[in-house]
Amino acid sequence: MTVLLFYLALFIGAFVLVKVIRGGMTSQKDFTSLKTVTFGDESAVRPDRAASIISVVVIFVIWGAFTGSKLIPIHVPAPFTGETQFTYTVEAEDGQRDDATIFVRVAPFGEKAEKFEVEPGEGLASNDAVAMTASRSATILFDKNDELKRKSGARVVAINGQEISADGSVDTGDGSVSLSGKGAILFTPSLGMQMNPIWLPAPEKVVERFFEIADEGYQNFTLWEHLGWSLIRVVVGFVLGSIVGIPLGYAMGLSGWFRGWFDPIVEFMRPVPPLALIPLVIIWFGIWETGKIFLLFLAALWIMTIAARAGVSGVNISKIHAAYSLGASKAQIMRHVIVPNSLPEIFTGARVAMGVCWGTVVAAELVAAQKGAGMMIIAASKFQLTDIVIMGIVLIGIIGYGIDILMRKAENWLVPWKGRS
Amino acid sequence: MSGLDINGLSMRFDLPNGSSVQALKDVSISLKPGELMSVLGPSGCGKTTLLNIVAGFLAPTEGKIELNGHLVTGPDAERGMVFQKGALFEWMSVRENVDFGPRMKGMPKAERDKIADHLLEVVGLQDFKEKAVYELSGGMQQRVALARCLANEPDIILMDEPLGALDALTREKMQGLVLKLWKETGKTIILITHSVEEALLLGERLLVMAPRPGRIHKEYRLPFAERGVNADLRDVKKSEGFAETRDEILSMIWEMEEEIMGRTEEVA
Ligand SMILES: Nc1ncnc2c1ncn2[C@@H]1O[C@H](COP(=O)(O)OP(=O)(O)O)[C@@H](O)[C@H]1O
Ligand SMILES: [Mg+2]
Numbered sequence: 081m082t083v084l085l086f087y088l089a090l091f092i093g094a095f096v097l098v099k100v101i102r103g104g105m106t107s108q109k110d111f112t113s114l115k116t117v118t119f120g121d122e123s124a125v126r127p128d129r130a131a132s133i134i135s136v137v138v139i140f141v142i143w144g145a146f147t148g149s150k151l152i153p154i155h156v157p158a159p160f161t162g163e164t165q166f167t168y169t170v171e172a173e174d175g176q177r178d179d180a181t182i183f184v185r186v187a188p189f190g191e192k193a194e195k196f197e198v199e200p201g202e203g204l205a206s207n208d209a210v211a212m213t214a215s216r217s218a219t220i221l222f223d224k225n226d227e228l229k230r231k232s233g234a235r236v237v238a239i240n241g242q243e244i245s246a247d248g249s250v251d252t253g254d255g256s257v258s259l260s261g262k263g264a265i266l267f268t269p270s271l272g273m274q275m276n277p278i279w280l281p282a283p284e285k286v287v288e289r290f291f292e293i294a295d296e297g298y299q300n301f302t303l304w305e306h307l308g309w310s311l312i313r314v315v316v317g318f319v320l321g322s323i324v325g326i327p328l329g330y331a332m333g334l335s336g337w338f339r340g341w342f343d344p345i346v347e348f349m350r351p352v353p354p355l356a357l358i359p360l361v362i363i364w365f366g367i368w369e370t371g372k373i374f375l376l377f378l379a380a381l382w383i384m385t386i387a388a389r390a391g392v393s394g395v396n397i398s399k400i401h402a403a404y405s406l407g408a409s410k411a412q413i414m415r416h417v418i419v420p421n422s423l424p425e426i427f428t429g430a431r432v433a434m435g436v437c438w439g440t441v442v443a444a445e446l447v448a449a450q451k452g453a454g455m456m457i458i459a460a461s462k463f464q465l466t467d468i469v470i471m472g473i474v475l476i477g478i479i480g481y482g483i484d485i486l487m488r489k490a491e492n493w494l495v496p497w498k499g500r501s
Numbered sequence: 502m503s504g505l506d507i508n509g510l511s512m513r514f515d516l517p518n519g520s521s522v523q524a525l526k527d528v529s530i531s532l533k534p535g536e537l538m539s540v541l542g543p544s545g546c547g548k549t550t551l552l553n554i555v556a557g558f559l560a561p562t563e564g565k566i567e568l569n570g571h572l573v574t575g576p577d578a579e580r581g582m583v584f585q586k587g588a589l590f591e592w593m594s595v596r597e598n599v600d601f602g603p604r605m606k607g608m609p610k611a612e613r614d615k616i617a618d619h620l621l622e623v624v625g626l627q628d629f630k631e632k633a634v635y636e637l638s639g640g641m642q643q644r645v646a647l648a649r650c651l652a653n654e655p656d657i658i659l660m661d662e663p664l665g666a667l668d669a670l671t672r673e674k675m676q677g678l679v680l681k682l683w684k685e686t687g688k689t690i691i692l693i694t695h696s697v698e699e700a701l702l703l704g705e706r707l708l709v710m711a712p713r714p715g716r717i718h719k720e721y722r723l724p725f726a727e728r729g730v731n732a733d734l735r736d737v738k739k740s741e742g743f744a745e746t747r748d749e750i751l752s753m754i755w756e757m758e759e760e761i762m763g764r765t766e767e768v769a
Contacts, residue, residue, distance in 0.1 A: 398588035401558055406602035406653050407578030416601070420592040497591035500635040 082156070082273060086142055094134045140283060148274050149282035156273035159214040161188045164254035166240050168222060168265060170205050173233035180205035182220060184255075186269045187213050189277050204228045210267065215276050217268040219260060230263045239265075281467040286474070289467040298468065299459050301451045307475060310445065310453040313369070314437045314483075317376020321433065325381045326426060329388025330418070339389075346385055354379035354440040358447055367448035372441065379440045380433040387429020391422020424498035427491045434487055438480045453479075503569050505532040505555070505657055505689060510564035512550050512715075523714035524550040525561070530708065530717070534656075537683050537690045537726055539704030541697060541750070543757050547715025548693045552659050555691065556580055568656060578602060581655030583646050583663045589634045595621065596630045598645050602653030620648040623685070624678065640671035647682060657689040665695060676702055677734055684730045697750050701725050701743060702734055709750060711757055719753070721746070 118124040144152030165183045180201060187193035193211035200206035206225040212218040228234035237243060239250040239257045249258035255269035277285065294303045301309075331338040332346075354375060365371030395418060403413045445454025453476050460468035491498065512525040524547040532538060540548050553559045555566055557576040566573040568580065582588075589598055597604075599620055600613040608616075621627050624644040629637065634645060643663060650658055663679070664672045676699060683690055694700050700707050705726045711718035723746065729737045737743065 396587045398584040398586075399590065401556065401576070402582055402584060402588040402649075403601075404558075404576035405556060405578065405580060405582040405655075406605060406649070408601075408605045412605050416605075417590065420590070423592070495592075497633065497635050500591065 083142060083146065086145075087138070090138045090142070094131070094138070098128075098130055098134070143280070143283055146273065146275050147277070147280055147282035147285075149284055151282075151284055158274050159189070159272040160254045160269040161186045161214050164252065164269070166252040166257060166267075168205070168236050168257075169238035169241070170223070170226065170228050170234050171237045172204075172228045176204065176228065177237075178204035178228065180207050180222070180226070182208045182210060182222065182265070182267070184210045184212065184218070184267060184269070186255075187211070189214050200225060212267075212269070214269060215271060217266055220265040220267060222265050235263050236265060278464050278466055281470065286467045286471050289465075290471050293468065293471070298456055299451075303456075306451050306456045307453055307479065309451045310438075310441050311479070313372050313376055313441050313452070314434065317373050317441070318380045318430075318433055318437050320373070320377045321380025321437075322384045322430070324377075325384030326388040328381075329385040329390075330392055330422075332385065332389045333392025333422075334418075342385075346382055349378075350382045350386065354436065355443050358444055361444075362448060372444050372449070375444055376437045376440055379436050383429050383433040383436065384426070387425050387432075388422060390429075391425035392418055394425060395421045423495045424491075427487070427495055427498070431484060431487045431491070434483050435480065438476075438483060442476055504534050504536075505530070506567040507531070507551075507555065508565050508567070510551070510554060510561050510566070512547065512554065512559070513562045525554075526714035526716045528564070528715070528717055532657075532689055532691070532706075534689055535687045536705055537692070537703065538706040538708060539700040540691065540693045540708045540710060541695075541700040541754070542710030542715075542718070543712055543754055543761065544695070545761075546710045546712035546757075548710060549661055550715065551710075552661050552691065552693055555657075556582055556659050578606075578653050579656045581650035581653055581658045583643075583650050583658065583660040585662045586639070586642070586666045589642055589645055589649075591633070591635050593634070594631050595626060595634055595637070595645055598634055599648045599652050601649060616652050617648075620652050623651075623682070624648045638671075640667050640675060643667065643675060644678070647678070651682065651686060651688075655688070657691070660690065660692040662693050662695060664699065672699075673734060677729070679703055680726060680729045680734075683726075697747055697754070698738065700750070701747055702729055702737060707750075709753060712761060718757075721750075 115121065115124050141152060143149070145155050148155050148158055163183065163185050165181050167179050167181045169177055169179050171177045180203065181198075183196075183198050185193045185196060191213060193213060195211045196209050198207045198209045204227045205222070208220060208222055208225065210218050210220055222236070223229045223234065226234075236259060240252060242250045244250050244257070244259065246259055246263075249256045251257075255267055258266045258268075260266050281289075290303075297303060298306065328338075328342065332342055333339070357375060357378060361371045361375045365374055399417055399421065400413060403417045408416065441452070442454035445452035446458045449455035453472055457469045457472035457476075460466075460472065507528060507530040510525055510528040511523070514522045514524055516522065528547075528551060530538075540551070542548055550559065554561050555573065557573050557580065560574075573580075590601070593601070596614075596617050599617045600608075603613045603616060617630070618627070621630055624647055626641060626644055626648070629641065634642060637645065646663070660679075664675050667675060679690075679692070680703065682688075692703050694703070701723060702725055704721075704723055707721040707723055708717055709719045709721075710716065725737050725740070725743060728740060732740075
């Protein structure tokens with residue numbers, strides 16, 4: 081909730097700030113800047129690059145601020161760490177009372193606090209020493225070294241002189257104290273607003289982890305092997321799917337028998353998400369490469385079939401007629417007209433298929449794999465190594481984005497006539 | 502017998518809903534080699550259907566077509582087509598489009614290049630040989646289409662509203678080009694058009710068709726195409742008889758259109 085408010089504030093703040101800064105500058109004079117009607121004219125809406133940059137920066141600022149990153153100068157309040165103390169008042173059944181102090185040492189996230197001893201002090205209740213870690217609560221069996229025991233009816237009635245009831249709590253400034261069901265003292269150091277690294281580590285921790293794993297590998301494989309294997313699976317699955325799917329799509333676009341035969345299959349399989357096939361594929365092929373490749377093959381197959389079919393159906397009949405009238409044979413029309421004409425559709429299909437395959441491979445590796453990007457993050461999550469999980473997610477995103485950019489580049493290069501007939 | 506012989510051609514489309522459209526009824530035309538015939542008529546009168554049957558893309562329900570004495574049964578390189586638009590191959594350069602026919606026949610490259618160079622010069626595109634066709638304007642694209650058709654040396658050229666998608670100025674220029682090509686190559690040409698002026702300018706013979714069923718309404722023999730070969734087309738339009746013939750045909754087509762409208766109103 082706080083994060084959202086923070087984000088909203090930064091969004092509005094950046095907008096206002098940029099507006100003010102730009103107000104003084106003369107805007108560039110191009111055609112769009114001369115348009116007077118821009119609201120509702122989609123072509124006049126150009127992404128504001130400053131907004132994009134600030135947007136990315138804001139994500140890192142918030143990430144850093146809420147994780148106590150050393151890269152960011154301002155942070156939200158951190159959880160309490162260090163030493164603190166409070167007194168408790170215990171009352172026996174017969175009304176006898178005594179005070180004692182509890183000394184607490186709170187270590188930062190993920191670290192163990194060193195045990196220590198304190199002087200017991202005078203009286204029926206003795207002082208206690210507690211060592212604990214931030215963001216945890218400690219149950220303090222205060223009466224272990226006291227003469228007034230809970231077993232014989234003694235109970236805590238006040239903390240720092242403030243009365244406490246069985247279901248109430250007292251704020252000591254550095255944390256809060258309440259009573260457990262059996263009357264023991266529960267101390268929770270104040271949490272602050274920062275994330276526990278188990279939920280979200282600081283950005284520099286993720287980067288550190290990246291270099292560490294790039295260096296040493298993870299789970300018996302180097303980082304590049306993990307990512308490389310995922311990519312190889314995608315490429316092999318996609319290529320196999322295309323090798324079968326494209327000719328099948330052509331056949332469906334050119335022959336009534338093929339279209340009739342495969343229509344029900346394709347139309348049925350198309351809406352089934354590849355993820356839903358994972359269990360079946362594991363049952364059939366086990367958890368080894370065959371299963372994953374087969375899954376990706378299926379994911380690519382239907383997309384490529386439909387793309388190739390659409391490419392054939394989309395050919396302008398005038399082109400076919402013209403080619404016949406120029407004396408071309410069926411084979412020549414296939415080679416010189418139908419295939420090139422379908423390439424733009426096939427490229428669109430290929431881009432979609434690569435995206436789907438990349439998503440599917442990660443999901444499949446989450447379920448069962450010895451190596452791969454998905455396996456890396458699921459293995460790390462079992463050990464609560466959140467920094468590896470986040471690093472994996474970022475790498476998966478970057479690679480997916482990279483694949484799409486490459487496909488688009490290839491498209492511009494190989495089918496420059498796309499959308500221009 | 503040389504030339505094109507269309508004999509008792511009828512075409513009926515049976516629609517899936519059980520009704521049928523009589524697109525052509527008993528159409529007979531005879532064309533001598535080298536003749537230029539334009540075909541005019543309100544839309545839906547079967548002009549495209551007629552051309553598609555001659556090209557061999559459709560089989561007629563009745564009648565037959567003979568070219569130079571043999572029966573037309575399917576598309577063939579002897580009958581070239583020029584479409585309104587969208588029939589060029591965008592994945593090929595201008596040159597590759599033009600030499601497509603010879604290339605498919607397996608003609609050696611040197612010969613093909615000579616043909617393409619010559620024709621591209623004739624249509625005025627010698628500087629655009631290696632350009633992609635989608636980079637050209639509409640008028641230039643139609644020049645490529647004409648050159649592509651001619652490169653294949655067909656006996657007859659069939660044009661379905663070849664200039665219909667062009668703006669008025671480009672269109673006027675292209676009309677001159679069509680006349681020039683006709684005279685220089687001596688090809689037999691059938692040209693379908695929507696424009697009465699174009700039909701007068703680009704037809705030694707002019708066929709006016711009437712709809713429902715599609716049939717020949719009237720045929721003219723005109724001197725304007727011959728005049729246009731050597732003169733400015735604007736002068737031809739001012740020449741003797743042009744305005745009268747144009748007005749006559751215009752009112753004839755107006756009447757047909759009104760008749761169609763009247764009939765649909767009755768239905769409604
Ligand atoms: N494939 C077809 N199926 C059914 N009707 C058709 C088909 N092609 C043309 N027609 C009909 O035949 C008539 C003539 O069409 P067409 O030859 O395209 O006319 P034009 O080219 O003169 O405008 C029209 O009424 C049209 O609806
Ligand atoms: Mg037509």
